[in-house]
Structure formats: structure tokens, C-alpha cells
Amino acid sequence: MMKNYSGSPPHSNSQSPQLAHFRDHRNHHKLCSLASIPWRLPLRAYGFCMAALFVFCLSSLFYQLNGGPPRVLLDIRQYLGSSTYEDDHGPPAPRVLPFPSQVDLMKNISNIPQPFLYTRHVHFLNFSRFKIEEPVYINIIRDPINRFLSNYFFRRFGDWRGEQNHLIRTPQMTDDERYLDINVCILENYPECSNPRVFYIIPYFCGQHPKCREPGPWALERAKQNVLENYLLVGILEELEDVLLLLERLLPHYFTGVINIYKSPDHRRMGNMTGTVRKHTPTLEALQVLYHRMRYEYEFYNFIRDQFHLTKKKIGLKTDAHQPAYSLDFLRELDLRTPEPLDEDEELDTDMEDANNWLIHQ
Helix, strand or coil: CCCCCCCCCCCCCCCCHHHHHHHHHHHHHHHHHHHHHHHHHHHHHHHHHHHHHHHHHHHHHHHHHHCCCCHHHHHHHHHHCCCCHHHHHCCCCCCCCCCCCCHHHHHHHHCCCCCCCCCCCCCCCCHHHHCCCCCCEEEEECCHHHHHHHHHHHHHHCECCCCCHHHHHCCCCCHHHHCCCHHHHHHCCCHHHCCCCCCCHHHHHHCCCHHHHCCCHHHHHHHHHHHHHHEEEEEEHHHHHHHHHHHHHHCHHHHCCHHHHHCCHHHHHHHHHCCECCCCCCCHHHHHHHHHHCHHHHHHHHHHHHHHHHHHHHHCCCCCCCCCCCCCHHHHHHHHCCCCCCCCHHHHHHHHHHHHHHHHCC
16 A cells, blocks of 8 residues: 655545635636726727828928928848839739719719800810700801911910910920921921821710711711700800801890990900910911811811801891901911011011912902
């Protein structure tokens, strides 16, 4: 048999009441400690998040005030390396944006308190297609070559309102581009003087379809159809006073007294300041090329001109202008407004006469 020399009771599976009580007390203390931990961690995490947010806001403030990231961020960037997400995963897949419907624009226009006039460079929007009340469409267009020449020289030299306004409008234009001879631009097929850049008037009346940007019969016919079905009046700038008379007759709530305003000295003074500077006439060869590129534009312009004269006849206004729409009399007037005398006056007069003779017989 074996004796117990330690004096302790023999080992057994049963526990004394004192030992069990001590272990229960210790386990209870651990549970209380563990129960208190979740309450402490969120507070610390909250403080850490607030500190990180504060650092981020402070860094953003320094970034905006100093025009760049703080030095500490640059040091961290250098420590971490210059690797980016694209270095590891490649560039993101390109996003193909859908063709804009512009429904939001139509809703915003419809919610404007009436009466109002909305004037912006917006391609035709079919309100009725989206169950929105159709507005009253009016517009004015000008001879295509006249419009093109005015835009060409205005972008380069501005108008009489300020000597430097053209530099503000086209600050990135180099001197070579600014002083590019218009005949070179047309005859050597520069993008600014070729299709589709000269295809300008029709797309606004054609609408939002992508094919409206492509010069051709489809866009032309759709533009004509939209004018007949959706426009109250489309006038021509060459007969502006008659346009204003018709607007005064058709929309008196908006245009009553417009002729008096147009003929007032203040308006005349303002109109004289908006004349484009340094316009001059292209050569006959350049005009022939430009006219050919604008053949759809001129077909549309002649259509608008005929419709405008028909409206004038219905209202009772007499039509004085019976010249072809492509007459270049306006170009002679532009030469007279050129601020500096041209070196080759006689040659330009001969070219002008030849140009008029050629265009009138086309």
C-alpha cells in the first residue's frame, strides 16, 4: 500500500467547497473584465476615427491653401513607394456614355414660371415625345457664308467692344493660327474651314439624333420637317426688321414695341460696337470651294427664306428682297467696315464682281 507523505487528502474527482468557491469567484471576475472590454474599444476607436478625420481635414486645408499636398503626405508617399492601383491592376475599363436624352433640361424649362423667353444654343428638343408640353419655337438664321466669315474673323480679332476680347475668347490660339489667311484655310482643307465644321445651321434644327451631325440629305430633310411642324417662325438676319415686325404681330405679349427698341439710338450704338473687326473677302476660287461645302446649308437657308417670305405674304408684309440667298453683296459691305485699308483694292474689287457674277448664275 502507499502512504500519503504530504498530508494532503488523496486525489479524487470531487472538489472541496472552498476550492469551488474560489474558482467561481475567479471566473466571475474574468467575465466582468471581458464584459467591460467592448465598452472600452468603441470609445477608443471613436477617438481614433475623429483624430484621423481631423488630420484629413487639416491636410485637405493645407492642400488647398498651398496649391499642393502637405510635406508629411509627400514623405509618407515616398516611404510607401510610388506604386498605384493602376500599376497593379491596369487602367480601368473605358466607360461608354449613353447619348444624352436631355429630359431633365426639358423638365426644367417647363417648370419656369411664365411668361418667359429661353434663349440658348440648344439643338431641337422634341418635348411632345416625352409627354411634355411643347414650347413655342422661334429662331433667326443668316446667310451661311456670311455666318462662317463672321465667326472666322471674330474668333481671331473680336469686335469693337474691346481690343483684347478676342484674346480672352481664344487664349490658346497661336499667332500662326490667328493670322492664318482664310484662303489658305479653305483651299488647303484646314479642319476649321471644311466639313463638318462648316455644317453648322442644319444640326440645330435637325435635333438630337447622331445623324444630325453628319452633312447629308437625311439631316437636311429632318431639319425641314422640324421647322414645318414645330416652329412658329424662322426668320433671316438679312431682313431683321421684317422678322421683328412678324414677331410683334405673332407674339404681341412678348414683342410689342420691339421695332421702337431696335431703332432707338442706344440700340444702334450697341449694334455698331458688335461688328466683327478685320473681315475681308476670300478669293473667287475659295468662295466656290466654300459654297460647294455648304451646299446643304444653302439648300436649307433657301428653304427658310422661302417659308419666311410666304409668312410675310400671309401677314400682309411686302417682300423687297428677291435676290438669290447666296448673293455676296454683304461681302462688299464687310470690306467697307475693315478698319485698315487693303493693299490690293483694285484686285479685290475685280474678284468681288466675278464672285457675284458666278454665284448669281449658280
